[in-house]
Amino acid sequence: xxxxxxxxxxxxxxxxxxxxxxxxxxxxxxxxxxxxxxxxxxxxxxxxxxxxxxxxxxxxxxxxxxxxxxxxxxxxxxxxxxxxxxxxxxxxxxxxxxxxxxxxxxxxxxxxxxxxxxxxxxxxxxxxxxxxxxxxxxxxxxxxxxxxxxxxxxxxxxxxxxxxxxxxxxxxxxxxxxxxxxxxxxxxxxxxxxxxxxxxxxxxxxxxxxxxxxxxxxxxxxxxxxxxxxxxxxxxxxxxxxxxxxxxxxxxxxxxxxxxxxxxxxxxxxxxxxxxxxxxxxxxxxxxxxxxxxxxxxxxxxxxxxxxxxxxxxxxxxxxxxxxxxxxxxxxxxxxxxxxxxxxxxxxxxxxxxxxxxxxxxxxxxxxxxxxxxxxxxxxxxxxxxxxxxxxxxxxxxxxxxxxxxxxxxxxxxxxxxxxxxxxxxxxxxxxxxxxxxxxxxxxxxxxxxxxxxxxxxxxxxxxxxxxxxxxxxxxxxxxxxxxxxxxxxxxxxxxxxxxxxxxxxxxxxxxxxxxxxxxxxxxxxxxxxxxxxxxxxxxxxxxxxxxxxxxxxxx
Numbered sequence: 001x002x003x004x005x006x007x008x009x010x011x012x013x014x015x016x017x018x019x020x021x022x023x024x025x026x027x028x029x030x031x032x033x034x035x036x037x038x039x040x041x042x043x044x045x046x047x048x049x050x051x052x053x054x055x056x057x058x059x060x061x062x063x064x065x066x067x068x069x070x071x072x073x074x075x076x077x078x079x080x081x082x083x084x085x086x087x088x089x090x091x092x093x094x095x096x097x098x099x100x101x102x103x104x105x106x107x108x109x110x111x112x113x114x115x116x117x118x119x120x121x122x123x124x125x126x127x128x129x130x131x132x133x134x135x136x137x138x139x140x141x142x143x144x145x146x147x148x149x150x151x152x153x154x155x156x157x158x159x160x161x162x163x164x165x166x167x168x169x170x171x172x173x174x175x176x177x178x179x180x181x182x183x184x185x186x187x188x189x190x191x192x193x194x195x196x197x198x199x200x201x202x203x204x205x206x207x208x209x210x211x212x213x214x215x216x217x218x219x220x221x222x223x224x225x226x227x228x229x230x231x232x233x234x235x236x237x238x239x240x241x242x243x244x245x246x247x248x249x250x251x252x253x254x255x256x257x258x259x260x261x262x263x264x265x266x267x268x269x270x271x272x273x274x275x276x277x278x279x280x281x282x283x284x285x286x287x288x289x290x291x292x293x294x295x296x297x298x299x300x301x302x303x304x305x306x307x308x309x310x311x312x313x314x315x316x317x318x319x320x321x322x323x324x325x326x327x328x329x330x331x332x333x334x335x336x337x338x339x340x341x342x343x344x345x346x347x348x349x350x351x352x353x354x355x356x357x358x359x360x361x362x363x364x365x366x367x368x369x370x371x372x373x374x375x376x377x378x379x380x381x382x383x384x385x386x387x388x389x390x391x392x393x394x395x396x397x398x399x400x401x402x403x404x405x406x407x408x409x410x411x412x413x414x415x416x417x418x419x420x421x422x423x424x425x426x427x428x429x430x431x432x433x434x435x436x437x438x439x440x441x442x443x444x445x446x447x448x449x450x451x452x453x454x455x456x457x458x459x460x461x462x463x464x465x466x467x468x469x470x471x472x473x474x475x476x477x478x479x480x481x482x483x484x485x486x487x488x489x490x491x492x493x494x495x496x497x498x499x500x501x502x503x504x505x506x507x508x509x510x511x512x513x514x515x516x517x518x519x520x521x522x523x524x525x526x527x528x529x530x531x532x533x534x535x536x537x538x539x540x541x542x543x544x545x546x547x548x549x550x551x552x553x554x555x556x
Contacts, residue, residue, distance in 0.1 A: 031083035033104070033112045037093045038065065045254040049084050049129075052095050054417070066090060067104050068111035070117065083119075089111040091134075103450040105133045110140035122474030130181065138184025172439035186328045198292065198313070198341055199242055200238070202320055204534045206373070209327045211250050227340075227380040229359045234342035236297055236350025241342035243381075247318065248327045251283075252336045283334040285391035289398035290341035290372045297344045297370030299351050313372075315397040316341060336389045340377040348350065356471045358415040360384060361493055364471035372475045374398050375486055379493040394494065424454055432458040432487040434497060458487050 034049050036042070041052040049489055054073055074083055087108045096104060108130060116126055199216050206212050218240050221232055227243075234241040291312035295301060301309065316339035323337035323376055353358075355367045368378070378398060386394055418526040429446075431453045433439040446453045461483045465477030472494060474542030477485025480503035491497070 030125045031116055033085050035089050035108050036086045037089050041245045051086055067107050069114050096195045099448050099450055101152055102133050105136045106140040110144040113141045113144040117529055134178045134180035135184040139188045142185055142188030179477045199244055201488055205324055211248055212327050213247040215245040226360045228357050229365055229376040230340050230380040232351040232357050233344050233376050236347035237343040237345040244339045246334050246337040247322045250332050252331055252451045271302050272502045280522050283391045285385045285394040286319040286337040287385055287396040288316035288339045290316030290339040291344055298346050298350050299371040318397050338381050338385050340381045343372045366468040366471040366474040368474045368476040374419045375475055375489050383493040428454040430454055430456045462488055
């Protein structure tokens, strides 16, 4: 029988569990997860568990375990629970504050939930003592509980990965409800959406969400708009391209300028907009790259690892999940989320290296390498979004060859999948920005959520690398500074980021890029081996900032 897990939130610190022994099978189990500071275990807990007394039974040599280490006790007198798991918050937890402390809570709770899942073999209710940070606890619990698989074989000793509960079998029931926990649940569920299929699923997930309209455009519509660089990428496949738009009007002024979200993979940024009641809240734009499979086209990728290119829609997934969370949290802004969706395949009619294409804005682009397709689909999407909806901030996310980017009002942020991973590893995401203010906001949000960013140079001196003798631009700039040249390429298609002398630019943009987070990885304390949906948590933190600004405006 597949385990069924329901997680209940209580009030306490977020720790991480380590499994000790298997629970009784074929029975309903109730468990408590209680985070504990090894240096100062408390006897008081909403669960009724005397953590200090239980901890005293642990051998002294094991009493300062690393964050996420767990100890499981059976038949403890804690309410009607028959399993209690203590999870360590790590040495020096009380000395931590702010983002550092929040990250310890996430690691602890995420690890604990994953360990509890591995212990049980039946329907299980798990109450989490989450008083230290309910939001972080909820996010960690739901992300740790995520699983996607099409396996049909039963569990076996030779394939332990089969024993994890499937997501549709898992039910979460808050033990002690709070706004922070509920917001965390929304954030985590939206992030899990970023790992699945598109248009039909998106329409299903947004069903019943207020103030949202969804438009699924076809190739005929894109051709009518003149999106030739976008359509050039899909020319080699029999799978029709789609252009997905999600419109949300949550601001008091429904006609206010929207925020634009464009993504091969992008998230949300408030841009420092002060949202006061009744004020005209300009819109946000989110744009995400949505290459549902990237073979490289005529410039074919090597076969090894090509299957992971199903994750090349990571930008679009991040944009959609961010858009869903914004709408569900009813953040008082307007936004437009845009995702150009298509495959990049070789075929009789596929675009060839050397082809020159007229982009939607009239610029000519020489295709130097068909495997640098992300910037081709994004160029038309960004130009369309920035001209039609005139957002105050445009953010774009993508797993581009050499970069990923976000564009927002005065900012352009940009990051590269391969180039960025080589330069920064998997810890930081690279950002290219034309706005110091927007960069500071994004950086601060990343620190809070432990989704950290590193600012990259966006200089015109890199421009000659993408100049072409036959066209205005070419879609690659060589191996050197590949992320920088990709960011400059996209910048050429954003309308409104150039300020008149003595005035502020009407649009600020940011571009972020990443590769490691869009494809299946080994996982971490709170996520399984899958695309991690990075950057989203920082994006949601920016949304939280906007909500706080809105509430402050009402108070004043």
